Amino acid sequence: MRQKVTIDDVARKAGVSKQTVSRAINDKGDISPITRERILVLVKEMGYRPNRMAQAMNTSRSHMIGLVVPDITNPFFPEIVRAVQDAAMENGYTTLICNTVNSSEIEVLNDLVTHGIDGLITFTHRADDESVSDFADRFGPMLIINREFAHQNITTLMVDNKAGACLAVEHLAGLGHKTIGMLSTDLATLSQTRRVQGYKEGLGDAGLQFDESLLVQADPTLAGGLEAAKELLKRRPDVTAIFAYNDLMGVGAIRACKDLGLKVPEDISIIGFDDIQLASMISPALSSVHVDKYEMGRKAFERIYNLIQEPTSTRDMIGMKPKIIQRESSGPA
């Protein structure tokens, strides 16, 4: 829709040129304090707000960033999105959000660019390296979360998944568990690889032996966790502790134990990963490797905001350390 009040309307009413109005609202350039005040009063009265698109055409600043997530209904993302938006709003930015679950990730990114976003925060994990690289060649400030990427236009922000998995195993081993299984996912993502690596390393650190029979794969969902846990406990009835790839699988594992008549944590200890809201809401509450998702979102925005302000600043890798939250689902062996 066409704007109701334009800078020309204000200028006319104030009896000045539009440049003068521009000076007043942007507090930029020489202007007499008196006319400035007079204009500002008029601006408020008329409810005038500059058209950001018109502004953007001149300044190359749309005050919009793009935020791309795989699927906002995945409980991992809402908190990150919220954090990005909180930080954005504090800095006069608005967020254009897209889900990529049904679309080509690169298409989505390109589309966002046509809207004139100043910066981009994305969880692009399906698109291949070359496509992402080609895109980054053309686009400026860009931050990818949870993907390793070496490109001069790309800053990365990653949870240290390996360290988190190590901590989980350390936690269980510290409780006296000697036979610790893992429920993993069949998706070949970086998170998966790193969490399995951390699991194995954690076992090693605790002086425990890894065996293939201890690692079961399934969908990274509640149903997947349920199924995988049953399989694991069938294969290895001696298991007393389970590390799940994520909280959903962890909840599934708790359900499996219940079905099998095993008590959590008395018979089996369970720990998940991500610490989504669900973890603290079920009973027994699920211990988890906590990822500070809110902090993650804020950091992402802060970094992209800096990159927008200083496009020449160097790109880097931001790491985030997870930590253990013990709840009811893990206890002494």
Place this chain on the structure above:
Amino acid sequence: MRQKVTIDDVARKAGVSKQTVSRAINDKGDISPITRERILVLVKEMGYRPNRMAQAMNTSRSHMIGLVVPDITNPFFPEIVRAVQDAAMENGYTTLICNTVNSSEIEVLNDLVTHGIDGLITFTHRADDESVSDFADRFGPMLIINREFAHQNITTLMVDNKAGACLAVEHLAGLGHKTIGMLSTDLATLSQTRRVQGYKEGLGDAGLQFDESLLVQADPTLAGGLEAAKELLKRRPDVTAIFAYNDLMGVGAIRACKDLGLKVPEDISIIGFDDIQLASMISPALSSVHVDKYEMGRKAFERIYNLIQEPTSTRDMIGMKPKIIQRESSGPA
């Protein structure tokens, strides 16, 4: 950032004027098929995409809509957001999202307008009628969810909360329960009022007596539900079924029963409202009044899209019927 490839670049390379390029990409106006093809090939080669902001300045169509939610981390919203975006993307639209939990709702709406959104979908529940009305006077296509509003620019989309609450009570009464309590919230929202009305009406329909002691108020959260359920069961130990204002309170009620040594559903039946993901993930799984949130989001976008296309079409009220999903938490009295 300034755009890499502009319409002028394409025009120059094609040896035509930019108007001709415009005709080719928009498939609008007379143009010879041959030059059209030639230009389209070039467009693809050069990776040219029209700047939507520049387009919007002429056409008054930014291809962005605004979507305003109280708080995306509230599990009620992600699915709606996802649905709006799915529908938007299918129609060439992108979504500008804002949370209002920390801000003035009207401020957020006004800010969105400066970005040139073509339409607006909002859960504006805190702002008073007058502010909303003033805003609507100036802005065009606008849809408010879950708030009654009579304004010629505003279309409303509402869940029939009263009917849903009625259904919940009917469900419990149908299972043979005679003493049915309700956990409500202290927030004076329309949803709250309607759900309490429905609860009372449902009792009447079932030939049961309402009594003030059966209605307990608390925060609409898990903790609130836990607290309220304990209070209710202390006041009225004869209660055998509980209708909770929302699922979070329902889950809290289950927890309360567990703490008190009561079995769900053997001793107490519980039903929630909204049917968020959590409801089906806990154990016992929570029966709930299902609101089709995905459908809600799609309908909202469809309606706003129509309003954008035909700004003169009349505004209306769209209603949505909830339905009962029985799970483990409710059973025979």
Place this chain on the structure above:
DNA sequence: CTGAAAGCGCTTACAG
């Protein structure tokens, strides 16, 4: 201290 001119990247009439 203030205004006239030009331009951001497009599209919409209007000529030819």
Place this chain on the structure above:
DNA sequence: CTGAAAGCGCTTACAG
């Protein structure tokens, strides 16, 4: 069928 001109609502130099 194609191009020159004007304009969307702003800002950025540049005059004065």
